[in-house]
Amino acid sequence: MENATKPEAGAGPGTKPAIELVEQDGEVTLSIGGEQAMQAWERDLMWAGADMLCEYGRDFYEVGLGLGLSALRIATNPATRSHRVLELFDEVEELFRERHPELPDTLSIERGDFFQRIFELPSQSVDGIFFDPALDMEVWKDEALWRRTMPEVVRVLRPGGVFIPFFSTKPELRWQYLPHFREIRVVRHPYTAYDTTEYTHGTSGDAYIQCFVKS
Numbered sequence: 582m583e584n585a586t587k588p589e590a591g592a593g594p595g596t597k598p599a600i601e602l603v604e605q606d607g608e609v610t611l612s613i614g615g616e617q618a619m620q621a622w623e624r625d626l627m628w629a630g631a632d633m634l635c636e637y638g639r640d641f642y643e644v645g646l647g648l649g650l651s652a653l654r655i656a657t658n659p660a661t662r663s664h665r666v667l668e669l670f671d672e673v674e675e676l677f678r679e680r681h682p683e684l685p686d687t688l689s690i691e692r693g694d695f696f697q698r699i700f701e702l703p704s705q706s707v708d709g710i711f712f713d714p715a716l717d718m719e720v721w722k723d724e725a726l727w728r729r730t731m732p733e734v735v736r737v738l739r740p741g742g743v744f745i746p747f748f749s750t751k752p753e754l755r756w757q758y759l760p761h762f763r764e765i766r767v768v769r770h771p772y773t774a775y776d777t778t779e780y781t782h783g784t785s786g787d788a789y790i791q792c793f794v795k796s
Contacts, residue, residue: 600672608775611648611673618715619647622774626748627651629770630790631711635660637743637794638708643667644695645714649677655711656688666690667698669714696726699733708739713747727757735761735795744793748772750782752789762793 598614609621631654634641639662641655646668656664664687668674674690695714720726734744744762746755750772754765767789774784781788 598670600670600676602676608777609648611676613670613673613715616715617779619650619713620775620778621648621650622772622778623648623748624650626770626772626788626790627713628654629768630745630748631655632658633766633768633790633792634709634711634743634745637741638739639663640707641665641709641711642702642707642737643711643713645669645712646673646677646690647713647715649681651711651713652688652690653681653685656685661687664688667693667695669694696730699730699737702733702737704736705739706737707742709743709745710734710738711745721757731758731761738795740795742795744795746791746793748788748790750786750788752787754791758791758793763796764794766792766794768792 599612600614601612603610603612610617611619627650631651635655635658639660641661641664643652643655643664643666646652646666652664652666655661666688668690669692671692674692677690678684738744744758746758748770749755752769754767759765769787769789772781772785772788774781776784778784
């Protein structure tokens with residue numbers, strides 16, 4: 582059964598999953614804990630979300646480096662002054678830097694756990710947050726965790742700033758974020774995944790980018 586969210590990959594605090602970049606039959610997959618965390622076919626959707634983010638300011642924060650598709654897109658946007666990326670795993674950054682040894686001056690990568698770091702970020706310090714971490718399904722289902730965390734996300738955003746999570750292939754607003762924003766922008770994009778992709782609702786169709794705006 583296909584997942585309603587992207588994906589069950591990743592790990593909870595204190596664990597160390599196996600991380601590798603799998604390139605086979607023209608497909609590129611970042612594997613974390615034996616699960617598909619991200620694949621290269623996502624590029625156009627990640628770019629669309631990144632471009633949307635950059636409409637709302639010039640200082641940005643991203644959670645989850647992955648293949649770096651959105652990180653590089655945001656950092657090289659002419660509007661961007663600064664883009665910080667929070668990544669939990671050393672190996673993910675190492676794989677990224679092997680493929681991209683020279684990074685834009687606007688881009689910096691830091692290590693940490695989002696559910697701790699968000700409480701440390703200054704209030705009204707960024708114009709947008711792009712959210713694409715690999716998390717266990719137990720984390721996605723932890724209602725108390727999201728009730729504690731999302732008010733901090735709103736606090737960190739400047740007025741008019743946005744929170745953009747990774748795309749969904751199911752046309753429904755995510756309950757984790759919905760109670761904390763009054764304005765939500767949704768844009769539909771077609772997509773075609775790999776035949777081997779496990780974390781989408783089918784391997785082609787429509788994907789939805791959800792942009793939550795701080796009033």
